[in-house]
Amino acid sequence: MNNLSKTVPIKMDTQERILETAEQLFARRGFETTSLRHITKEARVNLAAVNYHFGSKEGLLKELLRMRIVPMNEKRRSMLEAFRFQNSTQPVPLENVFEAFLRPFFGTGSPGGDSEGLFLRMMGRLSAEKPGFMESIYQEHFRDIQELFINAIKEARPNLREEEVFWRFHFALTLMLSSMTQRQRLKISSHGRCQTDDIEGLIERLIAFICAGFQSPVASENSVAAMGVLS
Amino acid sequence: MNNLSKTVPIKMDTQERILETAEQLFARRGFETTSLRHITKEARVNLAAVNYHFGSKEGLLKELLRMRIVPMNEKRRSMLEAFRFQNSTQPVPLENVFEAFLRPFFGTGSPGGDSEGLFLRMMGRLSAEKPGFMESIYQEHFRDIQELFINAIKEARPNLREEEVFWRFHFALTLMLSSMTQRQRLKISSHGRCQTDDIEGLIERLIAFICAGFQSPVASENSVAAMGVLS
DNA sequence: TGCGGATTCAAACAATTGTATTAAATCTTG
DNA sequence: CAAGATTTAATACAATTGTTTGAATCCGCA
Numbered sequence: 001m002n003n004l005s006k007t008v009p010i011k012m013d014t015q016e017r018i019l020e021t022a023e024q025l026f027a028r029r030g031f032e033t034t035s036l037r038h039i040t041k042e043a044r045v046n047l048a049a050v051n052y053h054f055g056s057k058e059g060l061l062k063e064l065l066r067m068r069i070v071p072m073n074e075k076r077r078s079m080l081e082a083f084r085f086q087n088s089t090q091p092v093p094l095e096n097v098f099e100a101f102l103r104p105f106f107g108t109g110s111p112g113g114d115s116e117g118l119f120l121r122m123m124g125r126l127s128a129e130k131p132g133f134m135e136s137i138y139q140e141h142f143r144d145i146q147e148l149f150i151n152a153i154k155e156a157r158p159n160l161r162e163e164e165v166f167w168r169f170h171f172a173l174t175l176m177l178s179s180m181t182q183r184q185r186l187k188i189s190s191h192g193r194c195q196t197d198d199i200e201g202l203i204e205r206l207i208a209f210i211c212a213g214f215q216s217p218v219a220s221e222n223s224v225a226a227m228g229v230l231s
Numbered sequence: 232m233n234n235l236s237k238t239v240p241i242k243m244d245t246q247e248r249i250l251e252t253a254e255q256l257f258a259r260r261g262f263e264t265t266s267l268r269h270i271t272k273e274a275r276v277n278l279a280a281v282n283y284h285f286g287s288k289e290g291l292l293k294e295l296l297r298m299r300i301v302p303m304n305e306k307r308r309s310m311l312e313a314f315r316f317q318n319s320t321q322p323v324p325l326e327n328v329f330e331a332f333l334r335p336f337f338g339t340g341s342p343g344g345d346s347e348g349l350f351l352r353m354m355g356r357l358s359a360e361k362p363g364f365m366e367s368i369y370q371e372h373f374r375d376i377q378e379l380f381i382n383a384i385k386e387a388r389p390n391l392r393e394e395e396v397f398w399r400f401h402f403a404l405t406l407m408l409s410s411m412t413q414r415q416r417l418k419i420s421s422h423g424r425c426q427t428d429d430i431e432g433l434i435e436r437l438i439a440f441i442c443a444g445f446q447s448p449v450a451s452e453n454s455v456a457a458m459g460v461l462s
Numbered sequence: 463t464g465c466g467g468a469t470t471c472a473a474a475c476a477a478t479t480g481t482a483t484t485a486a487a488t489c490t491t492g
Numbered sequence: 493c494a495a496g497a498t499t500t501a502a503t504a505c506a507a508t509t510g511t512t513t514g515a516a517t518c519c520g521c522a
Binding site: 166 | 398402405421446
């Protein structure tokens with residue numbers, strides 16, 4: 001075992017292959033159900049290589065997350081900033097806010113872009129499968145960026161109570177996270193009528209649906225659900 | 232091993248305890264990561280009881296699903312029917328359509344109601360964790376009921392292209408399925424400002440968000456296609 | 463009461479898991 | 493080249509997994 005981020009090795013072929021393969025398998029089959037033997041065999045490296053380079057299976061995941069999330073959040077910042085500049089003093093339209101939040105899930109545009117949304121798929125799997133996963137990386141990776149976007153939403157919807165902003169942002173994020181892992185269901189249940197492999201179409205529809213969701217009337221705070229039609 | 236549903240045994244204490252415990256653990260920790268030893272210990276029954284009564288771990292899951300889904304879908308039908316009657320010849324409002332679809336997730340009202348949404352939580356976990364899970368039970372349990380509700384949506388939104396109806400229903404279902412498993416994240420990320428244990432509030436907000444989402448403008452793809460035809 | 467099937471029980475099964483260890487082979491770099 | 497870092501290989505380990513087995517026990521019914 002040696003570096004996890006300090007001295008950059010010249011030839012990190014092995015580490016790269018492990019990370020790349022692990023991302024694919026975690027995205028497709030999940031974390032717990034993907035064995036190190038499966039990863040190392042697929043990546044054509046030795047079994048011991050994972051523990052040598054990353055210390056443990058959990059360490060591999062941690063490094064994989066760090067490697068993807070940091071540039072992704074940077075991209076989010078810059079995109080939101082660009083939209084701010086574009087709208088001068090006006091608040092950034094909600095569509096643009098969510099575009100800046102969602103699109104970097106599909107890679108930073110730089111080397112070997114993740115145009116297939118593999119990382120988003122992995123995140124969706126992990127968030128549903130590992131109890132407390134999102135909570136554990138929230139402090140480290142998502143606190144600041146979320147605050148940034150929550151504020152942008154507040155500016156775009158100044159009449160919305162803060163509590164409702166959190167609720168709806170939560171719905172939006174939930175929808176994004178599940179979007180890649182649940183695609184197959186749509187394909188089946190629509191009898192192939194929806195082109196689920198059209199990522200761009202998915203992104204557009206997601207943003208449209210979410211932004212429309214933010215137009216919903218405020219929930220009745222204290223007045224109990226009026227129309228109780230059930231027995 | 233004996234019956235799975237035919238001849239009702241007099242004393243099914245063991246089977247009931249297993250099913251109940253399994254539902255709780257599957258909902259909380261997932262299917263793969265919940266061992267039979269964990270279930271049987273929690274339910275205070277012998278390890279072999281699961282394989283004796285249900286054949287296998289997968290068989291236990293199958294029986295658990297059947298036991299919950301059948302009455303749930305029946306409740307959905309009756310609620311939608313009640314709303315139809317209430318609106319005579321008018322189409323059922325979208326809010327009511329989704330209320331009829333969502334609320335039975337929280338039990339049928341009959342014995343020992345699942346007011347905590349334990350089953351929905353389990354479904355959310357399974358759909359995200361088990362590849363092909365939803366697809367495998369779609370034919371058996373969800374095809375007819377989905378068609379029923381898709382039609383109700385079409386009546387409420389007659390201008391919406393069928394493809395878009397499928398997309399948005401898919402978003403709605405995705406949101407419902409994830410709503411119970413992702414609650415903890417909202418609690419954390421809102422710094423406790425959202426009352427995530429208020430199930431009724433969650434239901435209200437979900438329905439409101441989804442119905443508003445159905446108001447989103449049609450995806451640009453259509454206008455492009457339309458322009459292509461027109462020009 | 464006693465027979466017989468249904469049920470429960472402890473024990474063991476084979477397979478898979480993440481991790482660790484050993485030594486030899488290979489590569490990288492000063 | 494030489495020293496150190498990396499990779500491979502072959503095992504081994506303890507733990508956990510779903511499943512099976514055969515004997516013990518329960519229980520309704522004759």
